[in-house]
Amino acid sequence: MGDKIIAENLPPQLRENGLFCCRGRIGPEGEGKGAKIPYDPKTGRGAKSTDPGTFSDFHTALAALPKYRGLGVGIFGELGALDIDHCIDEAGALSPMAEDIVGMMDSYTERSPSEQGLRILFYAPGFKYDKARYYINNQKLGLECYIAGATNKYVTVTGDTLTPGKGLEDRGEQLARVLEKYMVRERAKEQPAPLPLAASRPVDIEDAELIAKIQQSKSGRLFSALWAGDISAYKSRSEADIALCNMLAFWTGKAPQRMDSLFRQSGLMREKWDRPTAGSTYGRITIEQAIRDCRDVYDPRAYFEEKSAEFRQPAAMDFADAPEESPQRGSLADLHPEDNDRYARTDIGSGNLFADWYKAVARYVPERKLWYIYTGKVWEQDTGNVRVMEYCKRQESPPVVGTTCPRCPLRGKRGPSAVCVR
Numbered sequence: 218m219g220d221k222i223i224a225e226n227l228p229p230q231l232r233e234n235g236l237f238c239c240r241g242r243i244g245p246e247g248e249g250k251g252a253k254i255p256y257d258p259k260t261g262r263g264a265k266s267t268d269p270g271t272f273s274d275f276h277t278a279l280a281a282l283p284k285y286r287g288l289g290v291g292i293f294g295e296l297g298a299l300d301i302d303h304c305i306d307e308a309g310a311l312s313p314m315a316e317d318i319v320g321m322m323d324s325y326t327e328r329s330p331s332e333q334g335l336r337i338l339f340y341a342p343g344f345k346y347d348k349a350r351y352y353i354n355n356q357k358l359g360l361e362c363y364i365a366g367a368t369n370k371y372v373t374v375t376g377d378t379l380t381p382g383k384g385l386e387d388r389g390e391q392l393a394r395v396l397e398k399y400m401v402r403e404r405a406k407e408q409p410a411p412l413p414l415a416a417s418r419p420v421d422i423e424d425a426e427l428i429a430k431i432q433q434s435k436s437g438r439l440f441s442a443l444w445a446g447d448i449s450a451y452k453s454r455s456e457a458d459i460a461l462c463n464m465l466a467f468w469t470g471k472a473p474q475r476m477d478s479l480f481r482q483s484g485l486m487r488e489k490w491d492r493p494t495a496g497s498t499y500g501r502i503t504i505e506q507a508i509r510d511c512r513d514v515y516d517p518r519a520y521f522e523e524k525s526a527e528f529r530q531p532a533a534m535d536f537a538d539a540p541e542e543s544p545q546r547g548s549l550a551d552l553h554p555e556d557n558d559r560y561a562r563t564d565i566g567s568g569n570l571f572a573d574w575y576k577a578v579a580r581y582v583p584e585r586k587l588w589y590i591y592t593g594k595v596w597e598q599d600t601g602n603v604r605v606m607e608y609c610k611r612q613e614s615p616p617v618v619g620t621t622c623p624r625c626p627l628r629g630k631r632g633p634s635a636v637c638v639r
Contacts, residue, residue: 220287220330223376224279228325228384231338231374236293237278238264238271238371241286252286255371266371269293287330289371290338292363296385297341297392298372302334302359311335314358318395319379324386328377334359335379336372339388342452343459345509351400360399362392387453390499397496420470420517423583424479431468440464446484454485455503461485462507470514476504571609579605 224232241252255264257271258281264271272278272291282288292298299322304315311319315335319326324339346353346367353368354361363372420427431440440461442450448457461483465476477500480486490500497505552573554560560570572581578591579599588599599605 220373220375221377222279222282222288222374223378224275226327226376226378226381227275227374228338230385231290231325232275235275235296236269236272236291237275237374238266238273238289238291239278239281239285239287240289240371240373243284243286255289256285264371266291267369287373287375289373291371292365292368294365295340295342296365297339297344297388298363299337299339299392299395300329300334300361300363300372301337302329302361304335304359305333314360314399318360318399321391321395322386322388323383323391324380324388325383326379327375328379330373330375332377336374338372338374338385339392340385341389341392342387342456343506343510344389344392345506347509350402351396352402355400358399362396362400387455390455390494390502393502394494420468420472420475420515421586422517424482427468428479431464436464443485444483448485454487458485458503459507462503463510466504466507466511467513468515470517471508471511473501473504473508476507477501480504575608579608 237258238255239258240255242254242256255266255271256262257264258273258278261281261284262271269291272293273281278288290296290298299318301312301315301318304312305328306312319335319337322337322339324337326335326337328334329336341364344364346362346364348367351362352360362368363370422430428444431437432444434440439450443457443461443464448454451457451460458480461480462476465479469475469479480490480500490498492499494502552560552570554570559573560566572579580589580591580596581587582589588602588605589596590599590604
């Protein structure tokens with residue numbers, strides 16, 4: 218005799234979108250271990266739990282059921298399941314662990330064919346199972362997890378629901394909490410899951426320029442929508458979060474701190490990002506998942522070659538040819554440092570004055586954090602800032618803002634605009 222299947226209790230999403238098999242033929246061959254053998258409802262031949270082509274739609278499986286002991290559903294796509302063995306006592310009460318997990322998952326739950334265990338079915342879009350850190354089957358606790366790509370089993374279904382009217386919910390975040398609480402391997406408990414390392418080549422491009430570059434890429438339209446907080450292309454906010462993080466992982470060279478910084482600037486940022494989850498935070502878990510999924514990263518070398526090309530223009534003259542003048546053959550007085558807020562009596566003001574005065578022969582590239590010197594033909598890196606320091610020390614270099622000399626017409630003038638223009 219087969220299992221009693223209460224078809225109407227199965228969630229509509231499962232009946233409409235699930236892929237089903239039949240299990241255990243009626244008769245001697247379906248006894249014992251034979252009761253778990255899956256069959257293709259369309260052909261009657263053995264089904265392969267990793268091959269969706271050997272499963273069928275719900276109605277075909279239900280029609281073939283009289284020849285078999287029960288139904289099973291394949292773990293394909295976004296569908297996931299948790300199986301808790303021997304967690305229901307004779308009075309029908311759940312074990313503390315089962316009660317905790319059912320509460321955390323809050324998705325469709327049913328009793329197993331033995332009526333002593335539970336099955337929890339849910340969606341976990343994009344979930345990547347870390348088998349090095351988590352058990353698939355924790356036999357000590359009688360807890361097993363089914364996720365596409367991580368398991369090669371199907372799950373039996375009965376429709377004997379514990380949660381009438383409950384559907385299949387998006388529960389990737391909750392699953393992560395369950396795994397961290399109940400499925401961590403013994404050797405992994407000694408240390409928390411490490412944050413993935415960034416790629417070896419850093420992407421030293423200012424945030425604004427990097428965002429502009431992403432928006433001009435092939436995925437620019439999708440990125441721009443997510444950046445603005447538009448999640449209309451996704452089933453849930455969590456899906457949108459991981460989609461944006463996937464893009465940030467590629468464009469930042471898998472740099473977790475920068476991914477976090479950029480995400481916080483986006484329209485998707487909300488309080489949930491910092492919410493404690495499974496010994497970590499929702500944001501950290503999302504970033505870790507995106508980094509693990511990232512197989513390639515953006516190479517910034519082409520960008521820097523373009524930036525360098527901007528400097529490959531003839532300078533007005535070499536610094537050595539104009540010891541008493543600006544390399545642009547002008548007078549320092551032309552910059553009007555005495556009444557220009559850009560050249561205020563601060564370190565920044567002094568730096569601005571130096572940069573403007575020598576821009577024809579010395580330029581700083583913030584993306585690379587390096588100075589470049591013009592040789593008369595091309596711009597070359599000033600290794601160790603030797604030439605720039607030489608310019609600073611030479612007598613003809615602009616004095617520190619705010620100082621005066623005996624012949625200076627501003628001698629005796631007070632206030633932040635007192636700048637020597639010798």
